[in-house]
Amino acid sequence: MVGSRSVEADASSGRRDGRAVMSRSPLLLLTAVLAMALSASAHAQEGMAARGGLEAKLEYCKTCHGLQGQGYLGYFPMPRLAGQQPEYIEAQLRAFIERRRSNPVMRNVAHVLSPAMISSLANQFHHLNPPPFGGAPRGAVAMGKRIYDEGLPEANVPACSACHGAEGRGQNEIPRLAGQLYPYMVGQLTGWSKERGQGTAVDTSAIMAPTAHNLTRSQVEAVAAYVSNLQ
Amino acid sequence: MKRIGLIAIMAVVASAVSTAFADDSAAVRNCTWCHGTGAQGYTVAPRLAGQRPQYIMSQIRSFREHARDNPFSKQYMWGAVAALGPSTAYELANYFASIPPKPANDGDSSLASRGRTIFMDGIPEANIVSCYACHGPNAEGIRDIPRLGGLAYFYIKARLEQWGQGYHSTPGSPMPMVASHLGPQEVEALASYLSFVK
Numbered sequence A: 001m002v003g004s005r006s007v008e009a010d011a012s013s014g015r016r017d018g019r020a021v022m023s024r025s026p027l028l029l030l031t032a033v034l035a036m037a038l039s040a041s042a043h044a045q046e047g048m049a050a051r052g053g054l055e056a057k058l059e060y061c062k063t064c065h066g067l068q069g070q071g072y073l074g075y076f077p078m079p080r081l082a083g084q085q086p087e088y089i090e091a092q093l094r095a096f097i098e099r100r101r102s103n104p105v106m107r108n109v110a111h112v113l114s115p116a117m118i119s120s121l122a123n124q125f126h127h128l129n130p131p132p133f134g135g136a137p138r139g140a141v142a143m144g145k146r147i148y149d150e151g152l153p154e155a156n157v158p159a160c161s162a163c164h165g166a167e168g169r170g171q172n173e174i175p176r177l178a179g180q181l182y183p184y185m186v187g188q189l190t191g192w193s194k195e196r197g198q199g200t201a202v203d204t205s206a207i208m209a210p211t212a213h214n215l216t217r218s219q220v221e222a223v224a225a226y227v228s229n230l231q
Numbered sequence B: 001m002k003r004i005g006l007i008a009i010m011a012v013v014a015s016a017v018s019t020a021f022a023d024d025s026a027a028v029r030n031c032t033w034c035h036g037t038g039a040q041g042y043t044v045a046p047r048l049a050g051q052r053p054q055y056i057m058s059q060i061r062s063f064r065e066h067a068r069d070n071p072f073s074k075q076y077m078w079g080a081v082a083a084l085g086p087s088t089a090y091e092l093a094n095y096f097a098s099i100p101p102k103p104a105n106d107g108d109s110s111l112a113s114r115g116r117t118i119f120m121d122g123i124p125e126a127n128i129v130s131c132y133a134c135h136g137p138n139a140e141g142i143r144d145i146p147r148l149g150g151l152a153y154f155y156i157k158a159r160l161e162q163w164g165q166g167y168h169s170t171p172g173s174p175m176p177m178v179a180s181h182l183g184p185q186e187v188e189a190l191a192s193y194l195s196f197v198k
Helices: A001-016 A020-063 A088-096 A104-110 A117-124 A141-150 A184-188 A209-214 A218-229 B004-018 B025-035 B053-064 B070-079 B086-097 B108-121 B151-166 B175-179 B184-196
Strands: none
Touching: A020 A117, A020 B175, A088 A104, A088 A117, A088 B086, A104 B108, A141 A218, B025 B070, B025 B086, B053 B070, B086 B108, B108 B151, B108 B184, B151 B175, B151 B184
């Protein structure tokens, strides 16, 4: 930028003294080109570092959440992040950082992530689309579909589809459930208020708390089995 | 005297083993020649006692299919499992899994607390993942994810280094990716910590 400004300044003075411009301009031009080249390469390096940073972090996430973000069964079930709503991923990472969602592993993982990195990661996972992880028991799938589509009016359980969508894709801060790992779903729905909505801050997880509470264990398992098979 | 003592020990081991593993005590003996008395591990051969049976079976398969390819695996285990049928492998795995494991306690105790921190939290700034997320809070393992607690320092160190050197293990394992981020100091700290875990 400095280089280009001095070229302009010299060009205007050059109208008074053509020779001075003629003799000095190759040097000025070279300076300008060099300055532009340097700033371009600095931008490129910044971009590469940012991309390298993102790619390395993405690989780090996938070590546990599956090479395609499809989820993984370690000692704990690691949820599927592929196709997840970016707003939901961002909200959960913030919840880990602010300890509204308690998780001994994710708290450490999330607290080193910059807001920009969180957005980039959320966006990257949103665009992955591997098949479901699978492995859920098949027996209760039909019951799970009924609960998912119609809810359980007598137990004050609204239809899951009302918020999570007919195909379980979620929207905004409401998570995608399609293809989510069965043991993860069961663990979250049976332990909702032990993990989420901690502390005194207002948290959207409160919306789900009564519904999670009103589902019996076998109903939770049925819904979990149903959504885990959705593409 | 020395030879008589050795024979006596072998006889005791063999008789102890034959009661617990009625079908084929020779199969167990073929393992414990290298894996140590009571399968507690010996030099480069890891402890099998208390290991997850599904892990033992997955590794036997991995040796048979030549997927696990580090030098000692190639030299010893490829041949050792070549004639092992699936039902013997299953029985051996369950037999060894049922033996209470003893910790090797052979790491550097001054590195143990650093190793524990890496095991539990990883080093998120360096993209080093938490070991605990897959191997469990006490490094006990689960399903085909191995128990690491109490394995020998040398063995853990060698395995972590081998993934970085391009050797393979079970197909689909995330461990090559995990290990690629570990430096020599992290490897030594982890191997030290794990050797003391009961």
